[in-house]
Amino acid sequence: MFYMFKHQMDIVLFLDNKSKLQVEHGKILEITNEKSLKLNFYEDCIDKDPSVCTPKTKGNENYLRYFSQSEKQECNNYEQVAQSMNDILQFCVNIGDSSWNGGSQVIFQYWPLNKFNRTDNPFITTSSGDQSVLESYFFNSNGYYIYCNYQSTLHYINESVLLFVDINGPRPGQMCFTAKVVAPYRKVRNFLQYQVCKYKNAQVAHKRAIKDILSMPSSIPDSYVIKYPIWSTWARYKVDVNTFSVRKFAKEIIDHGFPRGTFEIDDKWETCYGSAEFNTSRFENIKELTSLWTYPFLNLDCPCHEVAKTKGYLVKSTSNTTNVTWWNGDASYVDFTNPEAVVWWSNGLSNLLAKSGIDEGESSWSPQLPIFHDNDLTYYPDNIVNAYLKTISSFGNGIEYRAIRRSQEFGRLLRMNDRLPTLITALLQLNMIGYPFVLPDMIGGNGYFNSPPSKEMYIRWMQANVFMPVVQFSYTPWDFDQQTVDVCRKLMNLRANYTDTIIELMRGSVAKEYLLGENILVAPVIVEGATSRDVYLPFGLWRDENHPTSHLITGRKWLRNYPVKLDVLPWFTRVTLIFFILNVKIKIKSNFFFE
Secondary structure, three states: OOOEEEEOOEEEEOOOOOOOEEEEOOOEEEOOOOOEEOEEEOHHHOOOOOOOOOOOOOOOOEEEEEEEOOOOOOEEEEEEEOOOOOEEEEEEEEOOOOOEEEEEOOOOOOOOOOOOOEEEEEOOOOOOOOOOEEEEEEEEOOOEEEEEOEEOOOOEEOOOOOEEEEEOOOOOOEEEEEEOOOOOOOOOOOEEEEEEEEOOOHHHHHHHHHHHHHOOOOOOOOHHHHHOOEEEOHHHHOOOOOHHHHHHHHHHHHHOOOOOOEEEEOOOOEOOOOOOOEOOOOOOOHHHOOEEOOOOEEEOOOHHHHHHHHHOOEOEEOOOOOOEEEOOEEEEEEOOOOHHHHHHHHHHHHHHOOOOOOOOOOHHHOOOOEEOOOOOOOOOOOHHHHHHHHHHHHHOOOOEEOOEOOOHHHOOEEEOOOOOOOHHHHHHHHHHOOOOOEEOOOEOOOOOOOOOOOHHHHHHHHHHHOOOOOOEEOOOHHHOOHHHHHHHHHHHHHHHOOHHHHHHOOOOOOOOOEEEOOOEEEOOOOOOOOOEEEEEEOOOEEEEOOOOOOOOEEOOEEEEEEEOOOOOOOEEEEEOHHHHHHHHHHHHHHHHHHO
């Protein structure tokens, strides 16, 4: 049942004896003096289609239009409409004592996001790592979810909302969702749409959100990449990679008894960035290589850049320039919203190879403010990201990428952020917003400071990664010592016993452990120097796989000070209740006959 009460500038939704969600709608500001304006419901628009119901204006007043959704009794839909392009529309939610999840992946990943801080943040995909993956979906442990940019009549994300998000910003203890006509948006109308739903609990709410708004993958990544590791040249060689270094690296892998897998040439394989032509002076026999790192950019020094510019295949800014800067120089961004540009770019890549490992596409390097192919002002600035992903997805299920939005159905590998401390929280965060097929970054990191981690943290990194969907190396175990080789080989053998399970369970709270499906719990160590850690076991009966013959452990309890020597990965398997009861029955029957 719904209850809605308006008291001054607060609206309390779903008020009951157990929990409540308080939403403040009233902070509508005039940019010139930030004067607070009155916010009203306009009764004539209740339950009416927003396309045919325009609220009457009364001077400076702005209106919240409320729509009930009959087929989803658990939800209310809201729309705020600005009467002036200078108005700022905003609603805020008290974070309270419940745990909140959803939103975006960030470099220092909080999970849940209650302690996260972000102010006046444009809610679009940005540079690698910091908000490269996001969804305008937030839910809490009391069974509420908020979905911004909701189009009540068409049931899809409305890309016309100019969304900014604050978490513990100017209003500590609140999440605020704002719409305003400022960069990076180009719009001719300002409004804010959102949906608030209340379900029995968080699990029910999240499952319904997956069904209604996030959707499920239509396929899974290439099983070969799950079963066997990726060996990348990046941390070891950076751009100084050639046929000799690749062959040397491959021989080391075989000599140390590690499984062969996907060999990734990570940078400097082209004659110039964007040419889609191999540098034959570096790689004489490229047919032996497996995957490559590619990108939606054309560097200015490439001949293909002038071809694309002449044909109108590049994204322009409002100042009519196509130039942007990314980490490998000055370039332009191919306009993947232009069908002709898509065909031209795809043909170039198709001529190069039949299967590729593509992992880049981020809107922070597109021109600001971007003008796309048909100059459609309803496009988000990061619309180019989805257009790029749609293009590369046609190259098969061996694709990997690292920037994405509204694309759960692709079913490809999503590259996670760097850094061990947030490896697990990032995995959980991406799962919560609909992306279970994650690719952790290289064990030991990218080597951006030209040195690997300590031996201890390399092994801990490997332990944290071993049950995740993919294992990726660049720094290798033999870069350290024989003990590291032995421990890592043992972990890879353990993983080999479960890769079929990982593939089977690739769909489906503490921030330092994770569940693989429902029956395997992994609690790796991510703090250097640690010799013990606390492990929480959820409901069920659990077997400690480091001591498989010991007594089963009843869940919903903490194991305090669990010892974790360097070669120990704490992991537990759930024993089903049926199996346990059958064992008891057999034992009782056996005792009866012997007596």
